[in-house]
Amino acid sequence: MSTQTLKATNKELYTKLMQPDVITGSEILLRSLLLEGVDCVFGYPGGAVLYIYDAIHGNPDFNHLLTRHEQGAIHAADGYARSTGEVGVCIATSGPGATNLVTGIATAYMDSVPLVVITGNVMSTAIGTDAFQEADITGITMPITKHSYLVRDVKDISKTVHEAFHIASTGRKGPVLIDIPKDISAHKTAFTYDNKISIRGYNPTVLPNKLQVERLLKAIDEAKKPVILAGGGVVYAGAQEELLEFVNKTNIPTITTLLGIGGFPSSNDLWLGMPGMHGTYTANKAIQNCDLLIGIGARFDDRVTMKVEGFAPNAKIAHIDVDPAEVGKVVETAIPCVGDVKKVLELANQKAKSAQSEAWIEELQKMKKEFPLKYKDDNKHLKPQYVIEMIHETTKGEAIVTTDVGQHQMWSAQYYRFNHPRSWITSGGLGTMGFGFPAAIGAQMGNPDRLVVSINGDGGMQMCSQELAICAIHNIPVKIVVINNQVLGMVRQWQEIIYDNRYSHIDLSGSPDFVKLAEAYGVKGLRATNKEEAQKAWQEALDTPGPVLIDFVVEKHENVYPMVKQGSTIDEMLMGDS
Numbered sequence: 286m287s288t289q290t291l292k293a294t295n296k297e298l299y300t301k302l303m304q305p306d307v308i309t310g311s312e313i314l315l316r317s318l319l320l321e322g323v324d325c326v327f328g329y330p331g332g333a334v335l336y337i338y339d340a341i342h343g344n345p346d347f348n349h350l351l352t353r354h355e356q357g358a359i360h361a362a363d364g365y366a367r368s369t370g371e372v373g374v375c376i377a378t379s380g381p382g383a384t385n386l387v388t389g390i391a392t393a394y395m396d397s398v399p400l401v402v403i404t405g406n407v408m409s410t411a412i413g414t415d416a417f418q419e420a421d422i423t424g425i426t427m428p429i430t431k432h433s434y435l436v437r438d439v440k441d442i443s444k445t446v447h448e449a450f451h452i453a454s455t456g457r458k459g460p461v462l463i464d465i466p467k468d469i470s471a472h473k474t475a476f477t478y479d480n481k482i483s484i485r486g487y488n489p490t491v492l493p494n495k496l497q498v499e500r501l502l503k504a505i506d507e508a509k510k511p512v513i514l515a516g517g518g519v520v521y522a523g524a525q526e527e528l529l530e531f532v533n534k535t536n537i538p539t540i541t542t543l544l545g546i547g548g549f550p551s552s553n554d555l556w557l558g559m560p561g562m563h564g565t566y567t568a569n570k571a572i573q574n575c576d577l578l579i580g581i582g583a584r585f586d587d588r589v590t591m592k593v594e595g596f597a598p599n600a601k602i603a604h605i606d607v608d609p610a611e612v613g614k615v616v617e618t619a620i621p622c623v624g625d626v627k628k629v630l631e632l633a634n635q636k637a638k639s640a641q642s643e644a645w646i647e648e649l650q651k652m653k654k655e656f657p658l659k660y661k662d663d664n665k666h667l668k669p670q671y672v673i674e675m676i677h678e679t680t681k682g683e684a685i686v687t688t689d690v691g692q693h694q695m696w697s698a699q700y701y702r703f704n705h706p707r708s709w710i711t712s713g714g715l716g717t718m719g720f721g722f723p724a725a726i727g728a729q730m731g732n733p734d735r736l737v738v739s740i741n742g743d744g745g746m747q748m749c750s751q752e753l754a755i756c757a758i759h760n761i762p763v764k765i766v767v768i769n770n771q772v773l774g775m776v777r778q779w780q781e782i783i784y785d786n787r788y789s790h791i792d793l794s795g796s797p798d799f800v801k802l803a804e805a806y807g808v809k810g811l812r813a814t815n816k817e818e819a820q821k822a823w824q825e826a827l828d829t830p831g832p833v834l835i836d837f838v839v840e841k842h843e844n845v846y847p848m849v850k851q852g853s854t855i856d857e858m859l860m861g862d863s
């Protein structure tokens with residue numbers, strides 16, 4: 286049994302919420318969310334959640350944002366969670382409302398993002414009868430949630446909410462769904478809230494095992510060419526300082542995966558960049574030539590390992606992860622270290638010593654100089670990489686950057702340099718187009734004082750562009766960048782390189798004029814087609830309070846390099862002609 290601390294810090298509010306009033310399930314839900322410290326909820330109403338929305342109506346303590354699509358709501362909740370470290374919350378109705386959340390739930394699940402997703406369902410008496418707008422959402426989402434609840438008794442609502450927050454935010458984090466039938470949300474009972482948590486069978490291994498950590502330290506002592514592969518788990522565990530201390534003590538070159546970006550400062554000399562399909566030359570070569578690879582909160586995704594049989598062929602692999610199921614799942618692991626990444630590193634740091642890595646570091650530093658990321662800047666076209674570099678320079682690397690999925694995502698990962706965790710928000714595991722823009726709205730809601738830049742392709746921007754409305758209405762000052770190459774760029778790149786220039790259905794002719802689209806929603810729109818215009822438009826966007834969309838019309842044929850084709854090992858890189 287453990288006690289989960291309630292997050293409601295405002296004493297007056299806390300006392301008001303804890304009154305044992307006899308209230309509806311919907312009111313219990315709201316009180317429970319407030320007691321968990323929820324300060325922002327994204328959602329969309331419908332028949333099955335009308336009691337809930339009725340309870341929200343006029344509730345001064347409850348901050349709800351009406352998105353224009355349920356997918357917008359869940360990605361916004363996701364962006365809120367990734368950028369703040371708190372649990373993101375969204376609400377949708379039964380049937381189509383609930384199924385519209387599925388992509389966002391899977392996105393969060395793949396990237397271990399804590400969410401509590403509340404759906405309404407039809408009357409409990411109608412469940413299983415194919416009632417109007419009925420969907421078995423707990424069944425549908427079973428494989429993409431950490432847990433899903435169907436609440437059958439109004440008395441269970443507060444306990445369920447408390448458990449859901451606990452499950453979502455402990456161990457390996459992830460989404461939890463609570464499905465509430467309409468009648469249950471209307472029934473009344475006395476409000477109670479029990480702070481204790483006891484969930485049979487749920488007991489994440491958080492504390493590290495001393496023996497495992499000692500084996501890791503011994504392996505470091507014996508290694509000549511060690512490398513760290515730091516993943517999203519470092520960011521989620523809040524372990525960036527412990528990782529930095531570990532690297533400072535051990536002198537081990539460090540690679541950050543797509544989701545690990547920001548978990549280790551890119552300004553550090555020992556940082557080698559990102560690995561995998563569009564990884565840096567040095568990161569990929571380092572993995573292939575190292576003798577000890579220490580995965581930290583990284584799950585050895587196939588975009589990282591590529592041809593897994595040829596991955597890190599000379600390395601002994603150590604793996605620090607809070608989820609024991611990850612260890613040995615993809616690569617053979619000699620040294621498992623199961624536990625909360627922060628706690629494992631804290632323990633390791635007590636005795637960590639420098640590896641004998643001087644010669645190895647020298648070799649890698651030489652490589653970094655010889656094979657940097659580069660692109661041909663011909664001054665004729667506006668290059669997408671230039672736009673990202675410009676955004677980096679003007680924001681001094683201090684913005685929260687969200688991306689959608691495609692080439693612009695990879696260029697953002699390569700050319701925007703991050704030094705802080707939770708500043709880089711992208712859909713890694715599921716690679717969900719339509720994610721980036723609503724996620725930026727969530728990130729801005731969670732970080733009202735920070736600059737949030739949402740970088741999108743012209744394809745993905747069209748998947749959730751309706752959320753421009755909530756930017757305008759609430760004056761959410763996200764700077765929305767469209768890297769407009771007039772095609773589904775990443776697919777075009779594959780068709781060029783792998784399918785012999787057979788371009789099938791990648792032409793985005795018929796896209797809206799993005800400037801006019803923004804203006805139609807009441808958001809300022811700007812366009813740039815060359816460097817000079819790009820600088821001017823971007824500066825204007827930064828100088829303008831409130832949301833601004835900038836349509837950067839860029840070179841259509843630009844490709845992301847390095848590139849490793851599927852089926853190749855990660856050191857078989859196409860470097861492009863730049």
Ligand SMILES: Cc1ncc(C[n+]2csc(CCOP(=O)(O)OP(=O)(O)O)c2C)c(N)n1
Nearest residue numbers: 691692693716718742743744745773774775
């Ligand atoms: C929902 C969804 N559908 C399809 C894909 C497959 N996909 C990956 S990248 C990409 C092209 C993205 O094009 P765009 O948004 O214009 O960005 P660009 O690659 O040009 O930067 C597609 C279709 C996806 N990742 N997600």
